[in-house]
Amino acid sequence: MGVHGIISYGAYIPRGSLLRSSIVEFTGKGSNKGSRSVASYDENTTTMGVEAARNALKGSESNPKKLWFSTVVPAYLDKTNATNIHSALQLDDFVEAVDFGNSTRSAMGALSNALESDDSTLVVTADLRTGPSGGTEESSGGDASTALLIGTDKQGVLLAEYLGGVAITSDFTDRWRVPGSSYSQVWEERFGEQAYKPLVDRAWSEALKKLDIKTEDISVALVSGLHSRAVARSIPSLDVDISNDLTDQIGNTGAAHPSLLLANFLDQAKPNEIVALIVLADGCDVLFFRTTQEVENRRNSFPVSEQIENQSTVPYSKYLSWRGLLDSQLPNRPSPTRPSSSAAMRRNDWKMGFVASKDTTTGIVHMPPSRIGIKGGGIDDMEQLPMADSIGTIETFTVDNLVYSPNSPVVFAVVNFEDGGRLPVELTDTDPEKIEIGDRVEMTFRCLYTADGIHNYFWKARPIRREREKS
Amino acid sequence: MASHGIKDQVAIVGMGCTSFGEHWDKSLDDLIIEASEKATKSAGIETDLIDAYWFGTSQSAASGIALATPLRLSGKPVTRVENYCATGSESLRQACYAVASGAYDSAMALGAEKVKDSGYQGLNAFPVPTDGTNRTLTAAAMFSLIIPAYAKRYGVDEDELRYVAARIAQKNHFNGSRNELAQFRREISAEKICEMPSIAGCLSVMDCAGVADGAAAAIVVRAEDAHKYTDKPLYIKALSVVAGDSSGLVDPDFDFTTLPECAVAAEDAYMQAGIKEPRKELAMAEVHDCFTPTEMILMEDLGFCEKGTAWQEVLDGSFDIDGEIPVNTDGGLKAFGHPVGASGLRMFYETWLQLRGEAPADRSISLEQSQQALVHNLGGYPGEMVSFVGIVGAELS
Numbered sequence: 037m038g039v040h041g042i043i044s045y046g047a048y049i050p051r052g053s054l055l056r057s058s059i060v061e062f063t064g065k066g067s068n069k070g071s072r073s074v075a076s077y078d079e080n081t082t083t084m085g086v087e088a089a090r091n092a093l094k095g096s097e098s099n100p101k102k103l104w105f106s107t108v109v110p111a112y113l114d115k116t117n118a119t120n121i122h123s124a125l126q127l128d129d130f131v132e133a134v135d136f137g138n139s140t141r142s143a144m145g146a147l148s149n150a151l152e153s154d155d156s157t158l159v160v161t162a163d164l165r166t167g168p169s170g171g172t173e174e175s176s177g178g179d180a181s182t183a184l185l186i187g188t189d190k191q192g193v194l195l196a197e198y199l200g201g202v203a204i205t206s207d208f209t210d211r212w213r214v215p216g217s218s219y220s221q222v223w224e225e226r227f228g229e230q231a232y233k234p235l236v237d238r239a240w241s242e243a244l245k246k247l248d249i250k251t252e253d254i255s256v257a258l259v260s261g262l263h264s265r266a267v268a269r270s271i272p273s274l275d276v277d278i279s280n281d282l283t284d285q286i287g288n289t290g291a292a293h294p295s296l297l298l299a300n301f302l303d304q305a306k307p308n309e310i311v312a313l314i315v316l317a318d319g320c321d322v323l324f325f326r327t328t329q330e331v332e333n334r335r336n337s338f339p340v341s342e343q344i345e346n347q348s349t350v351p352y353s354k355y356l357s358w359r360g361l362l363d364s365q366l367p368n369r370p371s372p373t374r375p376s377s378s379a380a381m382r383r384n385d386w387k388m389g390f391v392a393s394k395d396t397t398t399g400i401v402h403m404p405p406s407r408i409g410i411k412g413g414g415i416d417d418m419e420q421l422p423m424a425d426s427i428g429t430i431e432t433f434t435v436d437n438l439v440y441s442p443n444s445p446v447v448f449a450v451v452n453f454e455d456g457g458r459l460p461v462e463l464t465d466t467d468p469e470k471i472e473i474g475d476r477v478e479m480t481f482r483c484l485y486t487a488d489g490i491h492n493y494f495w496k497a498r499p500i501r502r503e504r505e506k507s
Numbered sequence: 508m509a510s511h512g513i514k515d516q517v518a519i520v521g522m523g524c525t526s527f528g529e530h531w532d533k534s535l536d537d538l539i540i541e542a543s544e545k546a547t548k549s550a551g552i553e554t555d556l557i558d559a560y561w562f563g564t565s566q567s568a569a570s571g572i573a574l575a576t577p578l579r580l581s582g583k584p585v586t587r588v589e590n591y592c593a594t595g596s597e598s599l600r601q602a603c604y605a606v607a608s609g610a611y612d613s614a615m616a617l618g619a620e621k622v623k624d625s626g627y628q629g630l631n632a633f634p635v636p637t638d639g640t641n642r643t644l645t646a647a648a649m650f651s652l653i654i655p656a657y658a659k660r661y662g663v664d665e666d667e668l669r670y671v672a673a674r675i676a677q678k679n680h681f682n683g684s685r686n687e688l689a690q691f692r693r694e695i696s697a698e699k700i701c702e703m704p705s706i707a708g709c710l711s712v713m714d715c716a717g718v719a720d721g722a723a724a725a726i727v728v729r730a731e732d733a734h735k736y737t738d739k740p741l742y743i744k745a746l747s748v749v750a751g752d753s754s755g756l757v758d759p760d761f762d763f764t765t766l767p768e769c770a771v772a773a774e775d776a777y778m779q780a781g782i783k784e785p786r787k788e789l790a791m792a793e794v795h796d797c798f799t800p801t802e803m804i805l806m807e808d809l810g811f812c813e814k815g816t817a818w819q820e821v822l823d824g825s826f827d828i829d830g831e832i833p834v835n836t837d838g839g840l841k842a843f844g845h846p847v848g849a850s851g852l853r854m855f856y857e858t859w860l861q862l863r864g865e866a867p868a869d870r871s872i873s874l875e876q877s878q879q880a881l882v883h884n885l886g887g888y889p890g891e892m893v894s895f896v897g898i899v900g901a902e903l904s
Contacts, residue, residue, distance in 0.1 A: 368628050375639025383638045402757055404640065410754040432656045432763055434708040436648035438629065448644050450652065452759040460642055460756055460890070473655060484639065492639040 040151050041325065043098050043185040043192035046091025047299035047340050048084050049286055050075045051465045053347035054355050056175050062352050063170030072287030074350050075179035077358040077443045078464055078482040080491065081107040081162035082117045084181035086124040086481040089160050090424070092183035093125065095334050098192035100158035100185060103127060104150060106136035106143040107162045108213075108291050111483075111491055120493060121160060123388035124481050126422060140262060141317040143291040144203075147184065148323060151198045156187030163290035166359050167219040174219075176264065178287025182295040195302060195331045199310070201323035202243045204235050208318075211262060218359075225265055232266035232316050237273055239320035243312075247324055251275045254324075255309040258297035261316030262288055270316065285344050296340065298325075303339040305331050338502060346501060348467075358443070369440040374487040385420065390479055390495045392457055393418035401457030423479070426455040428497060430475045435468045442485065451477055451497055465498040476500045510747070512779025513607040515903050518733035518740035519725050521550025524856040526688040527721035527844030535567050535621040536577035542617055542722035542849075543578055550726045550736045554578055557726065558611035560585040563598030563618035564848035565886075566633055574617060591886020592797065593748070594618060595723065595851025596895040600746045602727050612728060618853075619722035620846035629718055630847065646797065647715055649888035651708025653800035656763035661815040669709050671818040672799035673700035676713050676841055678827055679796060683838020685870040690717040690844030714799040719844025723852035725859075730903065739863040741855075744879060744898040745779035747772045755890025766801075768894040769885060770808040776881070776896040777810070781904070785810045785881070786832050789898075791861055791872050792881040793854035796839040801885075806834070809883060809896070833872045836861060851884040851895060858882060862901040878902055 052074035060066050075084060085105055093099075103125075105118035118133035127133070136142040143161040150157035162181035167173025185192070210228035213220040222228070244251065254276045261267045264283065271278050279301060281293075289296055294315045301311055307329045315321045356362035385391040386404050393405035397413040403423065407416050433449035447463040449471070463471065464482055477497035484492045523545025525538050533541075547554055560583055562574035571585030590597040595618030602614035625631050629645065654672065658665040677697040683689040695713065703711035726736075733740035751768040755761035773785075782788045792809065796802035806817040811832055812825070820826065826834035837843050837857040840850060858880035860866040878901040885894045 369645075370625075370627055370631050370634075372643060373634040373636075376636035379636060379638040383640070387638050387640050400758075406757070410752065410757050431759075432652050432659075434644075434648045434651045434655075435705075436645050437706045438645045438647060439643060446644065446648075448642075448648060450763070456759070458757055458759040458761075460644075473659065484643075494640045 038188035038190040039194065039197050040186070040188050041194035041197040043156065043187045043194060044092050044095030044334065045185065045195070045299050045302055046088045046095065046183045046336055047296055047343070048087035048091060048181045049073050049340065049343040049347065050079055050084065050179050051346070051348050052076055052350040054350050054352065058352040059170060059175050065170035066175050070284035072175060073178040073180055073289070073347065074355050074358070075164050076465060078484065078496065080111045080483055081109050081164050081181065082111045082120050083481050083483055083493070084179065085121050085160040085162040085183070088162070088181040089121055089125055089158060089183040091337060092158065092185050094337050096185055096192050098156060098185060098187060099127065100131060101155040102157040103131055103133040103160065104136055104146045104157055105133070105160045106146045106291055108138065108140055109164045110135060110137055120388065123384055126385070126389040126391065139318065140291040144294060144315050144317065144321045147295060148201060148203065148321065150186040151323070154188065156185065156191040159184045159186055161292040161295055163292045165287070165290050166361070169356070169361065176283065176287055178289040180286060180289035180292045180296055182292050182299055184295055184298070193330050194328050195334060196325040196327045199249070199324035199326055200247045201321065202239055202246060203319060203321045204239045205319040206231070206235055228263040229265045229269050232261065232263060232320070233269050235320040236270035236314065236316060239322045240274055240314065243322040243324065249310065249324060253310050254312055256301065257312040257314055258294070258301055259314045260294040260297055262290060263316060264288065266316055276312065299336060300340040302331060303336055303341065307331055342502070366442070367438050367440055367444055369438065371440055372485050372487055374490040375492045387494055389422065390424040392421045392423045394421040394456070399456070401453070401455065403457050403459040421455070423453060423455060423457065424495065426453045426479070427500060428453045428477045430471065430473055430477060432473055433471055447471060449477070449497065462496045463498060464496040510775050510779065512745050513603060514744050514779055515730055515742050516607045517603045517727050517743045518730045519743070519855065519859065519899065520728050520733050520736035520740050521546045521552065521726040522724065522856050522859045523549060524688060524723040524853055525721050527717070527719040527846055527853070528690040529623050530720040531623065533720065535573070535619055538619050538621065538720060538722035539574060539577045539617060542619065542724040543615070546615065546724035546726050552613070552726060552736065554580060557613050557615050559583065559602070559605055559614045561588050561598040561601040561614065561616045562586065563588045563594040563616065563851070564620055565589055565591065565594045566847065567619065567621045590748070590893050592795065592847050593851060593884045593886040593893050593895045594848040595853065596882060596884040596897060597748065597851065599725055599852060599855060600748060600895070603743050603746060606727050606729055612732065613726060615724055615726050616852060617722065617724040618849040618851060620848040621720050622718055622846060623720050645707060646888060647707035647710055650798035650801055651710045652763045652889060653804060654709055657804065660762060660764045663818055665709065668818060670697055670701055671803060671821050672710070672714055673697035674821050675796065675799040675802045676700050679835050679839040679841035682828055682836050682870055683842020685867060686837050686843060689838045689842050690719045691838070691842045710798060716797045716840035717842065717844035719846050721844060721846035721849045721853070723849045723856050725852055725855055739901065741859055741862060741899040741901060742903055744900050745776035745896070747775040747779065747896045748893065750893045751887070751891055753891035761890055763889050765804060766808050766885070766889060766892055766894065768892045769805060769883065769896070772894040772896040773809045776898050780898040782898065788877055789832060789879050789881050790874055790877040791833045791836055791858070792883065793837070793839070793857050794834055794883040795885040796835055796841050797845065799841070802834065802839070805883060809881065828870055828872065836866070836870055836872055851882070854882040854884060855897070855899065858899050862899065
């Protein structure tokens with residue numbers, strides 16, 4: 037068995053940031069304070085999940101036996117979204133990939149169950165929150181994803197040990213969403229506030245008693261819940277230091293938020309710190325962790341705070357159009373057709389995993405993979421070469437104002453990779469006027485478009501967000 | 508590799524070409540009938556006496572039936588040909604080889620395209636089911652990659668190249684304005700083009716081929732039979748096609764300043780025709796100016812000038828109607844318009860007029876030095892391209 041805990045972690049905050057003042061400017065409603073994170077037009081919960089998961093897996097040599105993905109906004113129903121993440125990460129076929137759906141609480145359920153499991157589990161969460169224009173759901177929500185590699189100290193060196201926790205379940209309808217709706221409705225605010233407060237008190241005292249932990253031993257508590265007033269009301273009686281919950285900067289990222297706070301904590305934690313994670317969702321969950329000596333050695337390769345600093349402002353009109361809340365005029369070109377499922381399956385390693393082929397005789401890297409090399413050689417004289425982490429350089433580029441795109445113009449570059457090979461590829465998370473020949477780019481997993489309900493996942497390049505981790 | 512060619516074995520004895528443009532009032536069948544009728548009249552032959560047909564269309568129809576039906580060809584071999592934008596010249600190549608082989612005495616190549624029924628701007632290919640990872644960029648954007656690459660390689664300022672590209676459009680519009688069949692018959696200055704908003708890279712809409720409906724046709728027979736049909740046949744000197752292996756999109760060394768498929772096709776064509784110094788031995792050239800930068804680097808790839816000098820030669824007027832080697836004397840794709848399947852044959856149509864001395868006086872070229880002309884037609888994009896180069900001459904050598 038061994039001690040359970042967190043082996044590595046990753047978080048992903050999209051580049052887009054929407055100033056709440058820009059919502060007020062347009063709608064005349066709400067508060068000017070702060071901003072919220074916004075997933076780009078080519079992102080969904082699955083692609084964001086891939087970003088966080090890649091980040092987490094970079095932090096460890098260990099590989100998970102299970103992949104659990106939890107979101108309130110699944111890209112597909114019926115079809116498992118975790119399998120898309122699984123193939124983007126190029127995990128072994130015997131890694132079980134399943135979705136945890138419906139409610140934000142499922143994300144906590146996935147985490148607490150993984151912490152009790154003897155199999156190492158990559159717990160991925162993502163959320164993409166919208167609401168009616170000018171309302172609180174819109175301005176207080178945020179988009180983000182996280183990934184925690186959970187396991188025992190036998191499966192990997194732990195950054196934080198799991199000390200245990202409690203969960204209280206309570207059935208009341210303070211927020212709800214019917215399937216098919218893109219946002220939630222809420223009951224009168226004071227109701228939830230008063231419903232949650234006693235739950236938090238009970239869960240907290242029960243957890244302290246069960247685990248024999250004193251409040252003075254606790255470095256900090258991370259408190260997360262979509263009901264911000266309930267969170268604020270519950271905090272005083274905890275009698276511990278409370279961490280900044282990031283909602284001023286990125287909004288509340290729903291299903292992703294509890295583990296995002298955990299990731300942010302681990303970014304800065306010292307060894308032997310006890311942290312409490314308290315989550316208000318259809319009851320109250322309390323989990324305790326204690327950091328190990330290792331926590332200072334293996335931080336997230338891209339800390340949450342730095343991702344927030346690197347965000348770039350998105351105009352409200354663009355946010356509305358990206359979320360499909362505003363019809364935008366697109367170039368007068370035919371919209372793309374759905375990708376072929378059978379063709380996609382045959383080339384899954386390329387399409388989802390960005391795996392190239394390398395000619396074993398000439399050493400030339402072929403993207404897409406090729407059975408016969410461009411400089412001769414036999415048929416199938418190739419080996420697979422994963423390229424998702426390879427850095428590229430822009431050889432030349434162009435800006436296409438004519439081609440169909442949900443976000444015209446398309447910036448397109450011919451990219452040569454440091455591991456060999458070339459690919460003409462679309463750029464994302466960039467400003468056309470800032471691109472120059474010679475710029476360095478990294479690959480990111482995106483949804484190129486959705487046609488007939490099929491998400492066309494593939495990779496794009498974006499300007500490298502920071503130089504590679506020293507590791 | 509053997510490439511023997513069929514120099515002087517086959518002759519074009521009749522040609523026809525419709526006007527190119529937005530023919531809202533004409534169907535594909537109407538265009539086919541018009542081009543066929545003009546070609547048969549010019550050769551003095553009826554369609555039922557022509558032995559075989561090759562029908563070039565890229566996206567307007569799918570089989571030979573689409574030619575046999577409007578022309579009511581009964582019991583004839585009719586083959587649909589497709590090779591991207593080089594479809595028209597490919598259909599002529601097939602017809603010429605069929606006659607040269609002895610299989611048929613006569614053949615017609617007819618290229619036609621009806622693009623303006625789609626409701627969209629530009630050209631739109633049939634969607635083939637794929638894994639969804641293929642590039643979806645417009646052709647304009649792909650060809651716009653040439654400018655910054657050329658600027659970097661040869662140390663020419665990008666703004667200078669922007670002007671050079673516009674200067675090519677100015678030339679082709681000058682020629683097109685003297686062509687009653689052309690889509691655009693208005694002169695425009697390079698300066699004005701430079702002021703226009705860009706649509707892809709630095710290219711404006713005036714750097715792009717006109718999107719047009721149209722059709723063109725040629726009738727070919729064995730060279731020894733040519734004078735039964737016309738006093739002034741055009742003899743096929745060379746026909747070459749190269750389909751690239753798309754390595755430019757894979758090979759980090761490919762730098763977008765050259766179109767290797769075109770250079771190889773040209774070399775093969777010169778070999779077939781026995782041409783050593785193209786600039787001196789050709790009276791003119793019709794080349795595939797799908798976008799203005801394409802024409803610029805083609806001047807180098809076709810061997811009309813040294814690498815890195817085309818931009819200067821364009822400014823010097825070397826390829827103007829009265830230049831050393833006039834290029835796109837009919838206005839090219841730019842001004843004549845580009846009905847995909849017809850364009851290759853339209854280029855031959857211009858050589859047909861010029862080498863027979865039938866071009867209008869205000870755009871006729873000098874035939875004193877040479878009576879041979881080159882036709883270059885390509886399909887695809889820099890890095891993944893099919894290229895055709897053909898050479899015709901007014902005399903047997």
